[in-house]
Amino acid sequence: MEPLTRVEGRAIPLGLKNVDTDIIIPAKWLKTISREGLGQGAFEALRAEPGNVIDDPAYAGANILIAGDNFGCGSSREHAAWALGDMGIRVVIAPSFSDIFSGNAVKNGMLPVVLPQGAVDRLLEVAREGLAISVDLEQQTVTTPYQDRFTFTLDPFRRDCLLGGLDEVGLTMARGEAIGGFEASRTAAQPWLMRGTAA
Amino acid sequence: MASRPRTLYEKIWDAHVVETRDDGTALVYIDRHLVHEVTSPQAFEALRIAGRPVRRPELTLAVPDHNLPTTPRLDSRGHPLPIADPESAAQLAALEVNAPAFGIRYIPATAKEQGIVHVVGPEQGFSLPGTTIVCGDSHTACHGGLGALAFGIGTSEVEHVLATQTLLLQQSKPMEVRVEGDLGPGVSAKDLILHIIGTIGAAGGSGYVIEYRGAVFARMSVEERLTVCNMSIEAGARAGLIAPDDTTFAYLKGRPMAPQGAEWDAAVAYWRSLHTDEGAVFAKSVVIDAAAVEPSVTWGTSPEDVVAIGGRVPFPEDFADESKRVAAQKSLDYMGLTPGTPMTEVPIENVFIGSCTNSRIEDLRAAAAILNGRRKADNVRWAIVVPGSGLVKAQAEDEGLDKVFIDAGFEWREPGCSACLGMNPDKVPAGERCASTSNRNFVGRQGPGARTHLVSPAMAAAAAVTGRLADVRTLV
The missing domain is CATH 3.30.499.10 (Aconitase, domain 3)
Incomplete structure (x- = not known):
C-alpha cells in the first residue's frame, strides 16, 4: 500500500449528504474479479447529468473529495474505495462517514477526514474557487490558501497504517501465537464454537 | 471476570478480544465467516499471490447468491444451465474454484440448501448466539436476530479473516432502541424497523451497535428478529442484536451445524448468560412507542x-x-x-x-x-x-x-x-x-x-x- 503523509490538490466539492455506495459505484460494476479500472463506473448516475460536479473541468485532476454527512453509507462494497482511488482520490473530507466505508478507505491508502459541518462548508467554498487544499496527516491538519487551518483526529492505528503504508494482514499474521493460544482455550472450553461447517 | 454490569454487546465483544494493542485497537476473534461471489474474488487472489493459507477453513461457509439468475437452474435432464452474463458467470465460477481450493465448504447453486447467505447461515445453524459473524456484505447485521455480534466487512477484511480468523477493530458504543408497548394489528417487524430508521435517521446509529429491547422483540419469532436486525445498517449502525431466549434456542435446535447432545446443553447454558445486565449503561438510548407504529x-x-x-x-x-x-x-x-x-x-x-x-x-x-x-x-x-x-x-x-x-x-x-x-x-x-x-x-x-x-x-x-x-x- 502506498504511504500517505501529505496530499495537496484541487478538491471536488460534492457536498451532498448520505452519498451511498450505490451512488459511488453501481452494482453492475461489482461483477469484476479485479480491483482495477473501477473509476470509469464511479458516480455513473451523477455523471449522466449535464454540468455535473464530478466531470467539471474546473476540478480536473482533483485528489480530494468533499462531501456531506454519512458519506459511504449502505453496502460494504470495497469497490467504492477502489473506484474513488482509481479516479485519483486520496482524501475524502466529510462531517461523518459510514463505519465500513472509512475502514475500507484506510485499507486502500485513502484518508477519511472528519471535520465539523462549518469547516466542511468553508472548504466547499474554497474548492469551488478551484483552489488547492492541503491535507497533512502527520500534523492532522487541513489548510487552504486563505490561511484557514482545521485540525482533525484519526485513531492512532489507522494513522500509523496510512503513514507507513502497512499491510494489516501481515501485521496480524505476526500475532499468530496469540491467536493460537486463544483458539486452544476456546477448543478446550467451548469446542462447539470451533466446529463451524465441520459440525 | 468484570463485575461491572455490561451490555449484551460488551459481553460478546469481551469474549472475543484476543489482545489489545497499545493504541486501543483490539484483535477480535471471528467465529463465523460467510462468503459470497461478489466481495471475495479479490481476497482469494491476494491470498494466492502472497502464498497465504486460510487459517480455519471450517469457520467459513461459501454460498453464491448475488449474481445468480432466479430462473430455473437445471435443464430437463437435470444438468446445470449456463449463466448467460459472462461477467456474472466468471464471478460465480471464481467462487466455485476458490472455496474448495482453500478447503472451504461450498454450497453450489443447484443445492437445495443454497440461498442468500443471511438466510442460509441461521437456517443451517452455522450462525449461533454469542458468536462474532462477518461477511463481505453490510446486511450481515441480520444474524444479530439470533443474539450474535454480526457485521459487514470490506474485501480487505475478508482477506484478513481468511488469513487470520481475526479482525483489527475499534470497539463501537452500545446503543439501546427500546420499544414500549404492543404493535397494532397488521403492523409487522418490517414496519417497526422502517419506523425506527425514520425516527433515528440513516446516520442515527453511526458508531454504535444497537441492541433492540422490549417485550415486542421477546414476542417476535426468530424470522421477525432477523428482519429487524437486518436493517440496522440502514440506520448507520455497525450491527444490531436482540438477546437470545427460548425462542432462539427452539429455532436452532437440531439444525445441521448447531451443537448437539451434551454440547447443545452446554451451549444453551452459555447462551442464557447473554443478556444486558441490570444497571448496564448505554451510550445512547432511544425509546419508541409501539402503538404509534403504522404500516410504513x-x-x-x-x-x-x-x-x-x-x-x-x-x-x-x-x-x-x-x-x-x-x-x-x-x-x-x-x-x-x-x-x-x-x-x-x-x-x-x-x-x-x-x-x-x-x-x-x-x-x-x-x-x-x-x-x-x-x-x-x-x-x-x-x-x-x-x-x-x-x-x-x-x-x-x-x-x-x-x-x-x-x-x-x-x-x-x-x-x-x-x-x-x-x-x-x-x-x-x-x-x-x-x-x-x-x-x-x-x-x-x-x-x-x-x-x-x-x-x-x-x-x-x-x-x-x-x-x-x-x-x-x-x-x-
Whole structure:
C-alpha cells in the first residue's frame, strides 16, 4: 500500500449528504474479479447529468473529495474505495462517514477526514474557487490558501497504517501465537464454537 | 471476570478480544465467516499471490447468491444451465474454484440448501448466539436476530479473516432502541424497523451497535428478529442484536451445524448468560412507542425517508435542516412524486417479494395470506417472489404457497438476492415504481432509474392487489 503523509490538490466539492455506495459505484460494476479500472463506473448516475460536479473541468485532476454527512453509507462494497482511488482520490473530507466505508478507505491508502459541518462548508467554498487544499496527516491538519487551518483526529492505528503504508494482514499474521493460544482455550472450553461447517 | 454490569454487546465483544494493542485497537476473534461471489474474488487472489493459507477453513461457509439468475437452474435432464452474463458467470465460477481450493465448504447453486447467505447461515445453524459473524456484505447485521455480534466487512477484511480468523477493530458504543408497548394489528417487524430508521435517521446509529429491547422483540419469532436486525445498517449502525431466549434456542435446535447432545446443553447454558445486565449503561438510548407504529412505506431515496401509509408525500420546505431540504427535493425529482400526494394514491407497476430482509417462510406466508383468492391489478406489470433459500422454497411449496402466488399473477423464482440490487437479470425498468420488501431505496438500486418503495411482505401483496401503495389493514 502506498504511504500517505501529505496530499495537496484541487478538491471536488460534492457536498451532498448520505452519498451511498450505490451512488459511488453501481452494482453492475461489482461483477469484476479485479480491483482495477473501477473509476470509469464511479458516480455513473451523477455523471449522466449535464454540468455535473464530478466531470467539471474546473476540478480536473482533483485528489480530494468533499462531501456531506454519512458519506459511504449502505453496502460494504470495497469497490467504492477502489473506484474513488482509481479516479485519483486520496482524501475524502466529510462531517461523518459510514463505519465500513472509512475502514475500507484506510485499507486502500485513502484518508477519511472528519471535520465539523462549518469547516466542511468553508472548504466547499474554497474548492469551488478551484483552489488547492492541503491535507497533512502527520500534523492532522487541513489548510487552504486563505490561511484557514482545521485540525482533525484519526485513531492512532489507522494513522500509523496510512503513514507507513502497512499491510494489516501481515501485521496480524505476526500475532499468530496469540491467536493460537486463544483458539486452544476456546477448543478446550467451548469446542462447539470451533466446529463451524465441520459440525 | 468484570463485575461491572455490561451490555449484551460488551459481553460478546469481551469474549472475543484476543489482545489489545497499545493504541486501543483490539484483535477480535471471528467465529463465523460467510462468503459470497461478489466481495471475495479479490481476497482469494491476494491470498494466492502472497502464498497465504486460510487459517480455519471450517469457520467459513461459501454460498453464491448475488449474481445468480432466479430462473430455473437445471435443464430437463437435470444438468446445470449456463449463466448467460459472462461477467456474472466468471464471478460465480471464481467462487466455485476458490472455496474448495482453500478447503472451504461450498454450497453450489443447484443445492437445495443454497440461498442468500443471511438466510442460509441461521437456517443451517452455522450462525449461533454469542458468536462474532462477518461477511463481505453490510446486511450481515441480520444474524444479530439470533443474539450474535454480526457485521459487514470490506474485501480487505475478508482477506484478513481468511488469513487470520481475526479482525483489527475499534470497539463501537452500545446503543439501546427500546420499544414500549404492543404493535397494532397488521403492523409487522418490517414496519417497526422502517419506523425506527425514520425516527433515528440513516446516520442515527453511526458508531454504535444497537441492541433492540422490549417485550415486542421477546414476542417476535426468530424470522421477525432477523428482519429487524437486518436493517440496522440502514440506520448507520455497525450491527444490531436482540438477546437470545427460548425462542432462539427452539429455532436452532437440531439444525445441521448447531451443537448437539451434551454440547447443545452446554451451549444453551452459555447462551442464557447473554443478556444486558441490570444497571448496564448505554451510550445512547432511544425509546419508541409501539402503538404509534403504522404500516410504513418509504417515499424517497434514503431508508430514513419513511412515512406511515396513511400519510402524504412530504413538502421539502417542511424539513428544518437545509441539507435535508435539498436532499428531499432531489429525492422527489428522482421518485417522480408531488408533495402532498396521499401515499395510497401512488401507483405501482412492479412488486418484489424477497431479499435477506424478507424472504423467509413467515414473510411468504404473510404475503400469501393477503393474496389468497385475489389477483394482481392490471397495472402491475411484473410481480415476483424470490424465496430466501431452496429450503424456504421447498417449505412454501409444501404449504401450497407457490400456488397462491402463481394464481395471483406472481412469478415463483429460484433463490438469490435478485431485484434487491439487480446484479442478476431481475431489474426494475427506469421510471417505474416497485413495492419492494428489500432494504434499500437508493438511486438506481433496483436498476438504473428504478423507483423503490420499501414495504413489508403483506404491504407488497396489498400493493400488488390494488395496483398502488395500500394499507394492508383494509384488505384483511
